[in-house]
Amino acid sequence: MRPLYLILKIVLNFSLRIYYKRHARVRAPKNFVNRTIYASNHPSSFMDPLIIAVRQNPIVHFMTRGDIYKGVMKQVFWSAHMLPIYRNHDGEDAVRKNQEVFDTAAKELRRGRGIIMFAEGFTDDKFIRRLKPVKKGSVRLGFEALEKCNWKKEISMQAVGLNYTNPKKFRSEILVAYGPKICLNDFKEVYLENSGKTISEITKRIEKDMRDQITHVDKKEWCSLHEGIMSLTRKGMNNENKDESIPLKKRWEYSRNLALWMNEHEEDKEEELDQLKEEVTGYFSLLKKSRLEERFIYEYATKGKISLWKNYLLLFLGFPFALLGLIHGAPSYFIIKPLIEKAFRRDVFWSSVKMVAGLAVAGIYNILFIFLVYYLIYPNWWVAIGYYFVVPGVTFVIFHLWWNNFRELKIRKILQGKDLGKFVSRRTVLLEKIKSRIPVA
Template sequence: MMEHIRWKNLERESIRYALLKIGVKWWHNLFYYRKVTALNTHKIPQNRPLIFAPNHENAAMDGLAVLCTTRGQPVFLARSDIFKKKLPALLLTFLKIMPIYRIRDGISSLQKNDRVFQKTVEILKRKRPLVILPEGNHAEFKRLRPLKKGITRIAFQAEEASGYHLGIHIVPVGIDYRDIYKFKTDVLVNYGDPIDISDYFDLYRENAQKGMLALREHLASAIRELMVQISTEKYYHGYMGILDLYFHRMKKRMGLSGNTHANKFQSDRKLVEILNLFLEKDPETVAKLSRKAEKFVALRKKLRLRNWLFEKDRVSFPGIFLHGLLLVIGFPVFLTGLLTNYIPWHIPGKVAEQFEDKVFISTVKFVVSFLLFPLYYLLLFILLWIVSSNLLIALGGIAICAFTGWIGFRYYISWKKWLGKYRYRRYMKKKNKTFTEAKNLRNELISRMDELVASAIPLPASS
């Protein structure tokens, strides 16, 4: 495996990689996600060796979130089993990803980490950033799991090999997704205060294990402060239900305006803090809230209604009629967009469905769409040019396909919203039992949460 890796390419700046990064960043920040919010990028030190350490919730998308919100060409560490074949290994090293070997790869494989370690020292000496996902593997929960030893071992041993003169800083990173599975959702990348590992040199020299443990604990604490940390496993889904249904009232309590991801992030963190406080003081109250929140989410899904519909309380018939009329008028544009863009819109999702680990869904969708859309439009352009023998007609046809495809996607979202409004009004008019139960349960939850939150956060003076 090692012979497949082009080690010399990793620490060097590459024009081809720089061009690829421009495309990936554009696709990631402007097309795949609705909005990418990067907080506190000013805290990232310049012109010094860095190791970025993000939480790991969403497979390769976590690394991409760091790549697309920072400068330069960082080098990533990934598990070694994806480097076994020659072609993937060459591709991964071109993408500045190198393997890290674990005990599960075999005791003999651990010796190969010596070469990896030498390369990390070279990379850091050149002041190229490393990105290491310190949890070691991904999990779809908003919870930081115990950090592996690798990141602190690499940092200390690199300093030790350089006479403790490198000046390595570890930058903790918190990544938060509105939904890790969906296209056109939001992602927030929150950079924290860099950790100067020289603060731990004395302890490391005295006892290496104690030094690495102390740094690892500091790093874990720093990452938790930059993300939504739901530590409880028992009430995790209940917490998530409460964060969703109480957001609009919580942002009012906190004096926040707008439904931005940054506001949702602040609201979620504060709500988790309050729920954790009551989990210690009055665990039975939190247990009841959690059970009710889980039940409400189950009822809402059964009714196929989104939470924002309950926020409206009432949905007027004129509003539904006007919305439906606009959909009828726009249907020809939607149909054109659907027919001309069905392949690139449809295939990424179908490919993602083949993966057993659903955390890879977003990664697969991103990669397949990034490759498929340009290829599809290139072939379509060539076909139009051949048929029309006119460059302007071919370019115009591509522009129309792209425009109607985008309008078609927006139309689809609007259609789903209209359908939700229609269901909501129908359930309300017919006094559907499940709907009534869901509304009553939601009102109970909000009333009880109002009491808990009021004890922690007074309403703003203007309210």
């Protein structure tokens, strides 16, 4: 692997562990050398390739937007194993350039490297749990690579499903699931007989495998119903409303099974589910209008009150650590964050760019603390360097929790004086309807 790729793999692994509260992988590949094309969904723009490349063993190259692959950054992207893909509006020679990139990718496959391709092609502005139509490019690349090596190397394809609780939220969760491997060499005879048909059939198979690795709601209009049910039952992949005692993998399975049940009953339960959707939407609209959140109604329903003691405890005990985290993360939080939000109109880019840019700025800024620790606290370079790698990241997470807790405390104080009984009653009736009509819920 190229030096920059190795450095980024190590550094970003640490950064991703800070950014995401929980990680999980299902059927992840273990070999470092793997002639495999990974066909993935694309829910979170720049964050998606980082998750796959950093959190798995195989050495990979991945495709990126051609319009950013130029100038000084071209060499940087090349060193990071990034290959450009050009679209029609990138210029008249986009087709020729893409063929050159495909030739490079095919060469890397023959050398034992993996290729990540985001088969959907683009990211939605609003995150929804469903798969968009899959393009044929990844399958075509695999067969082109086999032709160039006269079918002497074994090249495979594997579906990848990226499952975020919320791709735009710091300290959310991520589960990456891998489908079964498909060895393209097994299709040599049918490919040579009819290449177009074979590519189409394998693309359909890959698309099915990709749907199996994620939560896919066939009917787009029911995505909000699916999310609402997960929030109310607290068993699924909703980021704000979940039972954290349930393992992430179990919540992923619940989310998938709920979507599968809805898909299977799309026709015979359509009227019933449309009515349920109206009721669920009405409940959450009422909460929004009343400036309430489901988690507060759940707490009131289970405990009979809105508690404050945990918030006060974190407020006082966490203050010194939060202050330290603020000191270490001030440039990233107060400078990088607003700059990126201003520079990028689409918020789907924010999480990944903030993470990488914040890591770079914080990494440089916090070098100062190596010398401060050595000269002012304890004269040992190993202790000072250990402080640099551990304390800024951990205390910044505490600062983030502390600050959110501070803002939430004000809301809880207001809610303590309110009777939330009517919301609890409506929620109880709604939950009973969900459980009686949807067996998997």
